[in-house]
Amino acid sequence: ELKWVITSKEPEIQELIKHAKVLEGMNRNASKHAAGVVITPGDVSDYVPIANAVAQNDIVTQYNMKDIEQAGLLKMDFLGLRTLTIIRDSLSLIKKNHNVEIDIDKIPLDDEKSYQLFAKGQTTGIFQFESPPMREYLRKLNPTSLSDLAAMNALYRPGPMEFIDEFIDRKYGRKQVKYLHPILEDILKETYGIIVYQEQVIQIANKIGGMSLAEADLLRRAMGKKDLLAMKEQKAKFIDGADAKGISKKIAEEIFAAIDKFANYGFNKSHAVAYSYIAYQTAYLKAHYTSEFLAANLTNEFENIDKVSNFLEYCRRLKIEVLPPDVNDASVNFDVTDGRIKFGMIAIKNVGKHAVEEIIKARKKLERNFSSIFDFCMIVDTRMVNKRTLEGLVTAGAFDSIDTKRAALFNAVEKALEFGGKMQHSVFSNGDSLFGDMGDLEITEPELKDIKSWSEKERLGKEREAVGFYISGHPLHKYDVEYNSFTNFHIGNDENINEEEVVKVCGVITGVRAKIDKAGKKMAFFTIDDFSGSCECIMFSKIFANDGEYVEEEESVLIIGKLESSGDAVKIHVNKLLPLDKAREELSKSVKIIINKDVVSPDKISLLKPILDKNKGNTPVFLSLGINGSRGLLYSLKEFRVKVSEDLIKEVTTLFGDGSIRLNS
Template identity: 45%
Template sequence: MEIQRTGFDNVEEDLLSIAYENDIPIVATNTSYFNKREEYEAHDALMCINQSTTVDAEDRFRLTPDFYFKTPEEMIDLFSDIPEAIENTLEIALRCSYKVATAEPKLPRFSGLDLDGEALEFQEQAKNGLKERLESFKVNDEKKYWDRLNSEINIIIEMGFPGYFLIVADFIKWSKKNNIPVGPGRGSGAGSLVAWALTITDLDPIRFNLIFERFLNPERISLPDFDIDFCQERRDEVISYVQDRYGEDKVAQIITFGTLQSRAVLRDVGRVLGLPYGQVDRICKLIPNNPANPTTLGEAIKGDARIRDESDQSPEVKKMLDIGLSLEGLYRNCSTHAAGLVIGDNSLQDFIPLYRDPRSSMPVTQFKMKWAEASGLVKFDFLGLKTLTVIDKTVQLIKQKTGKNIKINEISLEDKSTFDLLSSGNAIGVFQLESSGMRDVLRNMKPDCFEDIIALVALYRPGPMENIPRFIACKQGHEEPDYMHPMLEDILKETYGVIIYQEQVMQIAQVLANYSLGEADILRRAMGKKIKSEMDDQKERFVSGATDNRIETDKANYIFDLVAKFAGYGFNKSHAAAYALIAYQTAYLKAHYPEYFMTASMTMDIENTDKLSIFSNECKKMGIKILPPSVNHSLMQFDVQDNSVRYGLGAIKNASQQSMVKINDEVSKKRTI
């Protein structure tokens, strides 16, 4: 019989009587909702926040301050009159032998195959896929491709991941077969030749010098992680396919938790304490509002004397701030991960708690991503990328209006008109390159090869941006590149001596200090984390390897320190190359089919009046006429008519969408109003 002493003791006498009369062992327990007694007020406020009430409300549920986590000594003292209750608690604890452990990944079997069958199917698909790729894309050294493919295949099989690659390749092939646009790659996965052969990615990693070990390191075993971009409008179709393919009970979305942030927690606490709204609002506005780098409540109090003055002058405000400090960072609500899905080998409810979001037909894990992966579930990211939809709509419009069938993944990457457009800074609507700062860099850099776009995607971020002037100066011949050592020229020539990519860090270690690429990936991670003990070990290893290659110790130390500095903000080249390809594709369409590209772009931002204004101005600069909305000629979306952009009915402000749909229906039936 369980008994507690937390202030609700009115039934204890009856419980003890029942236990003694029926010879039931008594067990002392301690339900706890907070760690210390003094945290009671903060927890009470949290309950009120969840119940949408105030601390002064008379009819609400209350706990007592005794629901804190008591020490063994406190429990013994609390139940000194019933010592057997404590003894029985220990007895139960001794019987509990369960140990939480990280589970092995639980991937579904691809097409019901066993491990050996998966490995054979994987090899066959990869080799057939590369054969097809090489027939379409002529290369100078096919042996290099086959050697790399066989090496990757062996590593993937040895690590036990053929099934993972087959599953990803399956839903991507299904998507492409059903004309659902898929991105050319995302993240380090674009560095895998196997992924290219299986059509998971559309970027030749050998051509662009991308490294497989950056994605899957045989010397540091971890699950591969493909992040896949899909057309924003059709992503859900792919998810439905996966549910049908593997079973609805084996597929779930992943939960995410929203936390109480500094401003929000003060507003909530101020409300439940009954403080005047104006007073709370005034204090909240003293906290800097920067969602990208939020200021904690503690930092705000420390950094702003006005908040401290409010606290000193008002006990109520001090109480609000103290409770806010206790609650900040706690979970406030739950939602679903924007992209993550898990796929299990059996029904997920057998080994992970699930819940059903009322807004979705798909179950959601009650474990957040990190815990779900620790439970053995494998995450797949299905992301919706608007730009893929823009590209697809542009291509479909061109085909509809002109009959031309543009194969966007087969366009030349050496198109002069595309580079002329980028060099002019005319990049409004171009993926990743349309910000005003980026357009300025384009005008100064004047990119003339695809590698320049890759570099720009990687460079235009806080930290690496400081290297842009030197990159441009070296590219244009105003300064001489510094390769640090002749052995590194081949690695750094593409970026004019500037270390931009994480892969360059790995290659420098490989060439200069005899690292394997797996070891070099571990070095890259150590440099990124800047853990002194790891860095000291790696520096010793690097210098030793470099001196074996007849490089002076001082020079080796200098190069290591310089590489470590750049490695702190080096960018993943595989990701930069994949996104540079999307950027190039949008620039190509804008350069060659401007009215079609602008029409598709405006359709995808049809509800964003600010973007429509920017696009309209861009059309005027390009000499593209925008035709006004017309009940006889307009569609709901923007359209290309007479080499001009026809305004869409759905973009008319303050117009009833229902009325616009009716008009559009009439237009579709070719009736003239």
């Protein structure tokens, strides 16, 4: 459409084209690289032009990173790594709690407990190895060395991922390790004949093609950038060099084709080893000092709600107690006491570091516990601990050690602050100290009003509002059996999603937003929160007409729907929604009771009959009898049919323990 502009004879248009050609391709604005540092032998200004960074007082080069390289200078990226802070904080907690000073760079590299975490896929919190698909590969690989970890780290990315199973099969001898030429064995032996690293590409070009290391690196770059002209030139050099070493043209071309394929995504070995070494260090700390390691993670991730929720649930599964926040035992960051994790109060909304430090300082000077919310407000500096701070502390449960009536405490916040302010003014006017002898000063605290207590749903909901996640429990905990029986997708595990797959998700509804669609019908957007994370759900009007009545704040539900990938996030298009109490009854086609004969006595098994008799209904029952944890034989209890209820689940679980009942849908 714009061809006429170029062919136009108009002088003004020709002038415009002339200036446009000069401007084309130029940078529109200046900006500073996030982590790039230029290193020169002397003053930078002796080598390249410099300037002041936009809106900052930093000196930057006027050349971009590509021009810097062509000018012969070295640019290095220095990136901050949160994992290093987690390691530092873990070591600090270990020193404080165990009086053990660990030099993390001198830990043994053959620690069996550390490799067992990788082999079992227990990599929550372990740098670079946390994703669900990675855990699956680790279970197959059963890594036993840093070399195994580095190779997995390099292979687990688009492109080489297809070779992971081949790599594992070759490691265990299920597939033969082949080399196109004997010279390749020394180069590829470590990775079982598979090209994994960029350094291997360079070595092959050097040893097979007779290229210098500098020429080999140019070949690697040309392949990576798919520079066809440069590759053609380099290929000719490679073939000639191989010929000089007595390697046939056919073999040389096959080897060149192999390195061409891998050079596009071959990973830098030094990078893979460095990252895997850090991952191994985190695994070592987790294996030997689990509580300290998890506390350090919680401190460093406290602003990431999904991660904190995941870590708290992980602690529950490991039977590591997480103590709720407590004004009488306050801690800014997450801490560890006798193996139990102490909640870091910095994670509570509207309670900043300075407020927590004021609470700790006041409690220390007082030399006793705060006895009430009024006593607390009388002692702390209420300029630091204001109304919003106090409300956050109450709803998060930080006063539970003093009084568990959160509703009454919340109602008393303004009165407590007013009382505390008056008392402080009175005492300081008389020249007394709140922390010392108050003489004849008589203190009569107001009484808490008798306010109706919050229900468990309200209490947990307000907790989540105050912190962003649940502390004293999770609404889903009472539905552990339903969660483990019905769920086929965990929100936090949203890698490699299949948008055509129908998913079943158990979670808690929050953030409901009802809207009217173009047809004038009601639809809803809301967030679903499970143990692993949260995501947005969309319920269109057709589904809302049937299931909309169940879309309520803090309702525990089962959602059946399809996934939609939305950038870095995932959404669920809801096809069906049921409260878990209702889903339990409607979807359970049979009940399986799981018993380990070596753990459960015959007398205990005999107690099952009265439970089944008491909970009669229409759902068939199966019994799985196993030995030594193995999957047991399955028996149909044809004489029994049960009603799948909360009572049935509770009674069977009480009798045989967690995981002893499963609902088949």
